Amino acid sequence: MTGMTEITEYYARQYHRLAENLPGQGTEWIKAYRHSRLSRFKTTGFPTTREEDWRYTSVRPITSREFSAIDASQPVEPDLWNSDQHLIEGLDSYRLVFVDGVLRTGLSDISPEDGVRVDSMANVLNERPDSIQHHFDLEQTEESHGFTELNRAFSKDGVVVELGSNVALEKPIELLFLSAGGESLAQPRNLIIAREGCKGQIMERYLSVREGASLTNSLSEVVLEHGAEVDYYLIQGQSSEACQVSGIWATQASESRFSCRTITLGGALVRNELKSRMLGVGAHCDMFGLYSLSGKQHVDNHTTMVHGAPGCTSNELYKGVLNQRSRGVFHGRIKVERDAQKTDAQQSNNTLLLSRNAEIDTKPQLEIYADDVKCSHGATVGQIDDVSLFYLRTRGISESDARSLLTFAFVNDVLNEIEIEPLKTLLESMLSNQLIDDQ
Amino acid sequence: MLSIKDLHATVDGKEILKGINLEVNPGEIHAIMGPNGSGKSTLASVLAGRDNYEVTSGSVTYRDQDLLDMEPEIRAREGVFLAFQYPVEIPGVTNVYLLKAAINAVLKHRGEEELDAMSFLKLIKQKAALVEMKQEFLYRSVNGGFSGGEKKRNEILQMALLEPHLSILDETDSGLDIDALKIVAHGVNALRNDQRSMILVTHYQRLLDYIVPDYVHVLAGGVIIRSGDKSLALELEEKGYGWIESQADAA
Ligand SMILES: Nc1ncnc2c1ncn2[C@@H]1O[C@H](COP(=O)(O)OP(=O)(O)OP(=O)(O)O)[C@@H](O)[C@H]1O
Ligand SMILES: [Mg+2]
Numbered sequence: 001m002t003g004m005t006e007i008t009e010y011y012a013r014q015y016h017r018l019a020e021n022l023p024g025q026g027t028e029w030i031k032a033y034r035h036s037r038l039s040r041f042k043t044t045g046f047p048t049t050r051e052e053d054w055r056y057t058s059v060r061p062i063t064s065r066e067f068s069a070i071d072a073s074q075p076v077e078p079d080l081w082n083s084d085q086h087l088i089e090g091l092d093s094y095r096l097v098f099v100d101g102v103l104r105t106g107l108s109d110i111s112p113e114d115g116v117r118v119d120s121m122a123n124v125l126n127e128r129p130d131s132i133q134h135h136f137d138l139e140q141t142e143e144s145h146g147f148t149e150l151n152r153a154f155s156k157d158g159v160v161v162e163l164g165s166n167v168a169l170e171k172p173i174e175l176l177f178l179s180a181g182g183e184s185l186a187q188p189r190n191l192i193i194a195r196e197g198c199k200g201q202i203m204e205r206y207l208s209v210r211e212g213a214s215l216t217n218s219l220s221e222v223v224l225e226h227g228a229e230v231d232y233y234l235i236q237g238q239s240s241e242a243c244q245v246s247g248i249w250a251t252q253a254s255e256s257r258f259s260c261r262t263i264t265l266g267g268a269l270v271r272n273e274l275k276s277r278m279l280g281v282g283a284h285c286d287m288f289g290l291y292s293l294s295g296k297q298h299v300d301n302h303t304t305m306v307h308g309a310p311g312c313t314s315n316e317l318y319k320g321v322l323n324q325r326s327r328g329v330f331h332g333r334i335k336v337e338r339d340a341q342k343t344d345a346q347q348s349n350n351t352l353l354l355s356r357n358a359e360i361d362t363k364p365q366l367e368i369y370a371d372d373v374k375c376s377h378g379a380t381v382g383q384i385d386d387v388s389l390f391y392l393r394t395r396g397i398s399e400s401d402a403r404s405l406l407t408f409a410f411v412n413d414v415l416n417e418i419e420i421e422p423l424k425t426l427l428e429s430m431l432s433n434q435l436i437d438d439q
Numbered sequence: 440m441l442s443i444k445d446l447h448a449t450v451d452g453k454e455i456l457k458g459i460n461l462e463v464n465p466g467e468i469h470a471i472m473g474p475n476g477s478g479k480s481t482l483a484s485v486l487a488g489r490d491n492y493e494v495t496s497g498s499v500t501y502r503d504q505d506l507l508d509m510e511p512e513i514r515a516r517e518g519v520f521l522a523f524q525y526p527v528e529i530p531g532v533t534n535v536y537l538l539k540a541a542i543n544a545v546l547k548h549r550g551e552e553e554l555d556a557m558s559f560l561k562l563i564k565q566k567a568a569l570v571e572m573k574q575e576f577l578y579r580s581v582n583g584g585f586s587g588g589e590k591k592r593n594e595i596l597q598m599a600l601l602e603p604h605l606s607i608l609d610e611t612d613s614g615l616d617i618d619a620l621k622i623v624a625h626g627v628n629a630l631r632n633d634q635r636s637m638i639l640v641t642h643y644q645r646l647l648d649y650i651v652p653d654y655v656h657v658l659a660g661g662v663i664i665r666s667g668d669k670s671l672a673l674e675l676e677e678k679g680y681g682w683i684e685s686q687a688d689a690a
Contacts, residue, residue, distance in 0.1 A: 388529050391527040393515070394515050394520075395597065395601075396515040396516045396545050405540075408532075409531025413531070
């Protein structure tokens with residue numbers, strides 16, 4: 001346990017060293033907020049496998065190293081950015097590029113259409129902190145853990161997006177987070193506010209641009225007002241030395257729709273916490289997930305659907321393809337509050353094991369306090385079907401092509417939920433390269 | 440075309456094929472009949488290369504090559520086609536995708552140019568018409584939700600597209616209504632010429648009214664116990680298998 005205390009102390013010291021220069025620190029409430037977050041961080045520390053929610057995921061790869069935030073006053077090294085490698089071919093987006101968690105305006109396009117406001121978190125904290133104070137005040141604290149509190153204590157940079165009432169965003173907002181390795185710590189903190197009746201697509205994409213370990217500890221809060229529709233994408237393709245803890249927490253008002261796709265193809269240790277609290281009547285939430293892992297990758301998807309009002313619907317489908325010695329964890333929690341009658345909640349997690357050394361732990365957790373509820377969950381674990389493989393081969397298709405084809409067929413329904421065509425094309429080619437490499 | 444000599448095969452250590460001998464020349468149609476569990480599908484699977492069957496002795500020569508030495512996909516590209524007794528459903532792979540991948544694999548193997556989207560579509564429409572298959576079936580997933588008869592017709596569509604040298608149809612007639620049987624027979628006959636050979640596994644003489652075989656064989660207990668011409672099928676229809684089996688036992 002000493003190791004844990006030491007590492008917690010390490011981050012606390014790092015905080016104190018940087019605190020002076022954190023954005024908005026001059027504003028009294030921000031300073032107080034950070035201090036209280038830090039002290040919570042010090043008391044909770046990092047989660048351990050003795051906690052039920054972390055039973056299958058050890059954060060040792062994170063706590064056994066000392067990651068540190070970069071000095072943002074230095075310009076980006078020119079060789080870091082390579083648009084051919086880092087951009088999605090054919091995608092027209094409003095793009096914000098972050099290097100180790102800090103927005104780089106030189107690489108970004110920060111001025112989208114009318115009715116849409118995009119600003120860096122640092123700017124907002126410095127220049128108009130009152131506009132977001134409300135959201136900081138309302139924060140949920142009861143279920144937070146060390147990573148969340150560490151992110152909040154720093155509240156260093158990230159993005160604040162506001163989609164105005166009834167705006168229909170013409171192209172996706174793409175938040176591209178690059179990790180430069182070198183034991184860097186990136187802690188983007190994002191706030192997305194979707195006003196009444198608006199509609200838009202938002203993508204967070206994570207890439208490593210250099211070898212070496214890195215830690216990304218991100219937190220995005222999405223607030224959907226009445227009738228807002230947000231399509232969210234979390235696309236993870238970091239290096240095999242990168243660790244990531246990622247939170248996407250939505251709060252949904254009546255008749256809003258939040259739809260999130262989490263696609264994880266890279267990273268050594270990844271923990272995703274998706275949460276939606278449906279607080280208004282008739283809200284709908286989708287969570288689709290796809291993870292294709294190899295080597296010793298470990299990916300833990302932790303989802304929470306809170307049905308907090310009557311007539312809300314949720315649909316959750318996670319599919320995993322696990323190769324070599326990789327490990328997947330899926331924990332799907334559905335909570336139906338007492339007055340959330342006429343809830344309809346569906347959940348499934350299906351896994352294709354491509355190797356006998358791969359492992360999946362899947363756990364649904366249903367807490368239902370209302371009585372008029374339709375709730376279903378299911379999990380399957382299987383291998384490539386021999387007869388299907390033989391059938392394809394008797395049609396002239398090579399064994400390796402047949403295996404990829406069957407794997408694609410398995411994840412097809414999640415891929416089909418990706419409505420940004422250039423992204424889908426990119427993911428398909430990444431997946432097929434991965435399948436070829438792993439054979 | 441195909442020469443099977445003293446073929447023995449086991450599955451899970453159990454011997455199913457116990458010395459099959461069969462010669463198929465170009466242009467010939469051979470019907471194989473026989474009781475349930477006698478090894479007909481096993482023979483078909485061994486010819487197509489299913490790897491859970493172990494060939495313990497004997498040989499199979501196909502167009503002067505050692506068939507047993509080839510991977511299933513190579514056999515297919517070399518012109519061997521198996522229509523499955525139970526066609527497999529593959530959710531998530533569209534029929535049209537499979538058909539295109541299959542024909543292009545064959546063309547590539549032959550060193551011919553692969554079909555582009557346009558020429559493929561033209562060809563597949565024509566083949567689908569031959570087996571009277573509605574276009575929408577092309578865009579469904581492979582055999583996904585197809586009725587028993589539709590699955591069988593889909594097998595014939597694949598065969599019609601790939602134009603194999605040697606087709607092995609494993610009970611393609613089972614479960615077909617009378618009209619579908621005629622359609623399937625029409626598809627098969629359209630492919631028939633003096634270079635292509637076929638092995639039809641069937642339980643019913645009725646199919647053989649539409650696709651007239653050159654030879655009829657009876658497979659029982661893992662061996663061919665009798666061969667004859669098409670009149671043998673009529674005789675079987677009338678008398679069942681008992682009489683030959685007891686004759687074979689006596690011999
Ligand atoms: N994995 C296995 N283990 C043991 N026996 C098997 C296995 N697979 C097949 N068999 C047996 O092999 C025998 C031959 O089966 P096969 O499917 O070839 O028969 P068939 O002649 O095609 O019968 P049908 O007319 O019913 O289609 C059967 O007795 C079957 O039970
Ligand atoms: Mg059979």
